[in-house]
Amino acid sequence: MLKSSGIKIVATLGPSINNEQMIENLILSGTSMFRVNSSHSTPEEHKTSIDLVRKVSKKLNTNTAVLLDLQGPKIRIGELKEPIELVKDTEIFLKHCNEHSQNIIPVDYAGIAKDVKTDDKIYLDDGKLELKVISTDGTTVKAKVVRGGLLKPRKGLNLPGKTASLSAITPKDIEYIKRAMEWNVDYIALSFVRTSEDVLKAKHCMEMYGGYIPIIAKIEKPEALDNFNEIIKLADGIMIARGDLGIEISAENVPSVQKRLIKASNAKNKIVIVATQMLETMIEQPIPTRAEASDVANAILDGADAIMLSGETSIGKYPLEAVKMMTKISRNLEENNIIRHNYYSRKMAEFDNHEAFAMCQAMISMLDNLPIKAIIAYTTNGYTPALLSKAKPSVPIYALCNNKIVCNQLNLCRDVIPVHYNWHQEISEKSIAETNKLILKQLGLKNGDKVILTGVVPYIPGQTTNFIKLHTVS
Numbered sequence: 348m349l350k351s352s353g354i355k356i357v358a359t360l361g362p363s364i365n366n367e368q369m370i371e372n373l374i375l376s377g378t379s380m381f382r383v384n385s386s387h388s389t390p391e392e393h394k395t396s397i398d399l400v401r402k403v404s405k406k407l408n409t410n411t412a413v414l415l416d417l418q419g420p421k422i423r424i425g426e427l428k429e430p431i432e433l434v435k436d437t438e439i440f441l442k443h444c445n446e447h448s449q450n451i452i453p454v455d456y457a458g459i460a461k462d463v464k465t466d467d468k469i470y471l472d473d474g475k476l477e478l479k480v481i482s483t484d485g486t487t488v489k490a491k492v493v494r495g496g497l498l499k500p501r502k503g504l505n506l507p508g509k510t511a512s513l514s515a516i517t518p519k520d521i522e523y524i525k526r527a528m529e530w531n532v533d534y535i536a537l538s539f540v541r542t543s544e545d546v547l548k549a550k551h552c553m554e555m556y557g558g559y560i561p562i563i564a565k566i567e568k569p570e571a572l573d574n575f576n577e578i579i580k581l582a583d584g585i586m587i588a589r590g591d592l593g594i595e596i597s598a599e600n601v602p603s604v605q606k607r608l609i610k611a612s613n614a615k616n617k618i619v620i621v622a623t624q625m626l627e628t629m630i631e632q633p634i635p636t637r638a639e640a641s642d643v644a645n646a647i648l649d650g651a652d653a654i655m656l657s658g659e660t661s662i663g664k665y666p667l668e669a670v671k672m673m674t675k676i677s678r679n680l681e682e683n684n685i686i687r688h689n690y691y692s693r694k695m696a697e698f699d700n701h702e703a704f705a706m707c708q709a710m711i712s713m714l715d716n717l718p719i720k721a722i723i724a725y726t727t728n729g730y731t732p733a734l735l736s737k738a739k740p741s742v743p744i745y746a747l748c749n750n751k752i753v754c755n756q757l758n759l760c761r762d763v764i765p766v767h768y769n770w771h772q773e774i775s776e777k778s779i780a781e782t783n784k785l786i787l788k789q790l791g792l793k794n795g796d797k798v799i800l801t802g803v804v805p806y807i808p809g810q811t812t813n814f815i816k817l818h819t820v821s
Contacts, residue, residue: 353686354677355379355653355759356670357414357620360396361387361661370403372667373660377674379758380412382655383532385523386421387501397530410754410765412533414563417520419538420513424471425453427500433476435495441469441478441488451487454504458513460488462506468493472502473590473624474598505594508569515545516552524552527560533755536563536586541570543577550581561756563620566608567591579611584618584759586655593623602645609649613737614694618759621646622655626672630663635672643676648686652736652761688741689714695737703734703811710799710815711738717817720792721745723782725770725802729757731812736760745790747782766790772806774814786820796820 358364358373359382370381381400383393397413404411427447433439442460444453460483463469469478469490477494515537527535537549546564553559561583564571567590571578579585587608593601605621612619625643626635635643646654654673660666680686689711691704698704710722722744724732732746739762746757747768754765768785771778782800786792800816 353681353762354647354651354673355761356673357382357622357653357655357759358660358666358670359384359655359657360400361658363662363664363666364660365396365399367399367403369666370400371407373670374403374407374409374411376667376670377677378411378670379653380414380533382414382416382536382657384416384418384657384661385519386416386418386423390523390526394526394530397532410751410758410767412755412758413530414534414536415523415527415530415532416536416565417523417538418517419515419520419565420517421538422454422456422459422504422506424498424500424502424504425455427453427498430497430499433471433492433495433498435492437492437495438481439478439490439492441490442486452498456504459504459506460484460486463488468507470505470507470594471498472496474505474594503591505591507595513539514548515539515541516548520549521552524549525556528553528556528558531752532560533752534563534583534759535560536565537582538565538588539568539591540564540566540578540582541568542574543581546578546581563618567595569595572596572604575608575611579615579617582617584620584652585612586620586622588622590623605646606649609651610692610694613650614692614697616698616734616737618653618733619651620653620655620759621649621651623657625654625656626659626669629665629669629672630658633665633668635669640672640676643673644680644685647677647680650692650737650739653759686739688739691738698734700811703731706801706812706815707731707734707738710735710801711740713799713815713817714741718797719817720796720798721790722799722801723747723786723790725772725800725804726757727753727803727806729753729760729765731801731803732757732763732765733760736762747785772804774800774804774816779818783820792820794821 356377357380358378440451441454442451443457463480467480476496478490479493481489563584563586564582565586565588567588609619626639628635659669721742724746726748732744744763746765747770748754749769754767757763757765800818803810
């Protein structure tokens, strides 16, 4: 029987899991989507990883999705022969160059020495290390180590409020958008989004290459918070990227921002992924801290569609254990009735498509009043199952879709189980009989079980849900 895992889990590909057996184990343990981080490795290596995911997904008959995460204007430390220990109160130099030489640390951003001024702060490795600018001559930055530690190659560098001139889409991103079309990835994550114009630029790039891939806007800049209402209208979903966001707006502001963004995105029927440092300890340790377990639980309770693992799976020592831990936390919340089911927030009443919302609200109401075992949605583009998922229904949503790409995309929606199925665009005695066979054979429901059938019949492009049928499986 196909079962709902409720929350969806995203695992980042990397050296720790780049083999067929590990990817298979991760999918079987609850991974719904794999993230490809274009900041690391080569396009050829990324293509190999994506092909491996597709191969395993086909073998297991799953709809495992792939997300290509564009690097954007991310500033990084260059290549180091070995990690460098930065000692508090010592002076160091940063310069735009390729390799570490003498006492100069390489940075891949040409404008670093022109963007900063005396007393500015520079953060390294998600804020673990902190520098204070002493001086700059337009080429080299002289800085003092305020908070020291081990600096590893290719770690991120943040200049809060100092990179407004950088475009959200770089030439490298444009090249990867082209490759994403060729590779048929299911989602693209757009890094360092600041305005809706950044999303439009990505869409225009896709138009140049003759296609479209749903865009996940990564919220990690204060400007994105200021322009969030415009961004969420154009993007297909958001990722709350708490690493860079926490540096830019300070860590104490992240929890309230996370809750606000999740609520606002759900009200617009948009996907929400919560990311960064969710089980950070499990990069090196086999179990998380209690605080990390609570953080994962809170993201689920806040209403996120998916929770994401980064270094935990890409370079960590315990990638499989990390995925299993997320699955256990989610199941524990379900078993202890902590999650509020069958509920649309008041903000959902403001949803743009009133007819679709009314139909979905009616189905959710039925779940509280009848012994229904599942909602079965005939869908072409995934619209209705995604909207139903925002109410966190107490039963699984089986989305019957004849488009494999849409099936993969739906695998990111909370509580939705996509099923690749060539349904007839009609409701007749024959089509109901065929659906019954599917329900009994593949979905694992039983004779006498009550389900809700819903969809658009006859199918008309642009038309939303126009029927609800209470059906007894027989």
